[in-house]
Amino acid sequence: MGNWQERLAVAEFAISGTDLDTARMVAARVAVLDEDGSELARWDWGSDRADAVVGEVAQTLRTLLVLGIPLATFDAATGLTVLDHECRRRGIEPLAEPAPVLDPLLLDALIEPEYEGSRTLNAMAERYDVEPGSLAAGRIVRAMSERDEFSGTPSNLHARQRGMRDGWPVLPLEDIRIIEDTQPIPAPDPRPSDTVPMFDFSDGGMLALEPAPERAVAPSPAPRRIHVAAAIVTDTAGRAIVVRKQGTTGFMQPGGKIERGESALATLIRELREELGLEVDVDATEFLGSYEAAALNEPGQTVRAEVFALVTDADLTPAAEIDAVYWLESPDDTDSVELAPLTLDVMLPLWAARRPALF
Incomplete structure (x- = not known):
């Protein structure tokens, strides 16, 4: 040999x-x-x-x-x-x-x-x-x-x-x-x-x-995807809520990162309860699919979102890491506050497509 x-x-x-x-x-x-x-x-x-x-x-x-x-x-x-x-x-x-x-x-x-x-x-x-x-x-x-x-x-x-x-x-x-x-x-x-x-x-x-x-020289880390569950949460008047986390300037859909071993729906239930005090009605929650967009608060990173939609008449108030909430009047309401790329590129078009059938 x-x-x-x-x-x-x-x-x-x-x-x-x-x-x-x-x-x-x-x-x-x-x-x-x-x-x-x-x-x-x-x-x-x-x-x-x-x-x-x-x-x-x-x-x-x-x-x-x-x-x-x-x-x-x-x-x-x-x-x-x-x-x-x-x-x-x-x-x-x-x-x-x-x-x-x-x-x-x-x-x-x-x-x-x-x-x-x-x-x-x-x-x-x-x-x-x-x-x-x-x-x-x-x-x-x-x-x-x-x-x-x-x-x-x-x-x-x-x-x-x-x-x-x-x-x-x-x-x-x-x-x-x-x-x-x-x-x-x-x-x-x-x-x-x-x-x-x-x-x-x-x-x-x-x-x-x-x-x-x-x-030893470490290579530059490759961009990673941040996997989250997020929701288009609308009230009975047809408005959609967005939230701003503490220490940030932009508003985004409520939701958060999926923990290891956790389902996207379980994450959504946990995050909406923690952020807004909202108890999710699973039977009235619709899964819209998986979407990607640039991350708002992590430059160079990508958000991969499992997107849900639900309507609620509950009184939503900011809690945990949420500093403020804002109600968007329509999918065209893009200039009132700074919005995350995921909200602008994914959530608003999804909201616009489903809104006529709901309100």
Whole structure:
């Protein structure tokens, strides 16, 4: 196989589910193995470090792959796809076409295409006489390299595996909105601790396996969407209420950010109760759809709103973080107060379209 066997990286991922669009990476391990299978270096991320795992794993793999160290990982399409989606979800730069990747699951199919037995990691470890457990994927790849059927450079093998599965090793994402959280997660520093390898060119361009925090440079965070539930709340006279939060100048629809694990309707019920003292009648509340607009108070950010409509005769008074309320007389009332882009671009046209049938 060649001198690439002097160094082999191994990655193991623990993810929270089987749906690649919604799964989360909760733990990971990356190691560099010597040619005899011993560990030269290892980095572990447990569930107690879930806030750092995505950025640090991506940085670690990026560094090792740039150095030309092949990466062995079992069922690469699952682990690397979830890592890719987690990076995009959190505004972290994903790995750009990671290669070469050596996946024992696919390589075994190249070696023994007619084999009909189990191809679980433990079953393959037994077949290739490798001790199961931590880092077994890398040691299986080394055992495979001793087989006559296993030939080619890591790049050649990577290309052959790509031909077996479309999009491998990172399955394509058709729409970023599919993987967005209900509440955007603040993007962590891609290297927020001293646990991942970095380049060190101060001494002949060698890889620094020791921490070099002063060399870490965080990329500019990607714009994120702020996911909210908002409502066109009208009174029996046909007016629509807008609210202004404390410390701001613009008025917007009542509502607020959707918390993780919370439905848009649950958010609406909670926010209208807190902001206006309004108890929402769910049966009389209509869902109008999902819309996007520029955020009023977060420059450069986008608001994605789950929009509802309801009519009430309740006495609405500002509470919690609401500093003032204003009743718009009609959808054409755009100059009386400063209005948020979501209100101007989305809410007023929706209100204009439905108002004749209601009032």
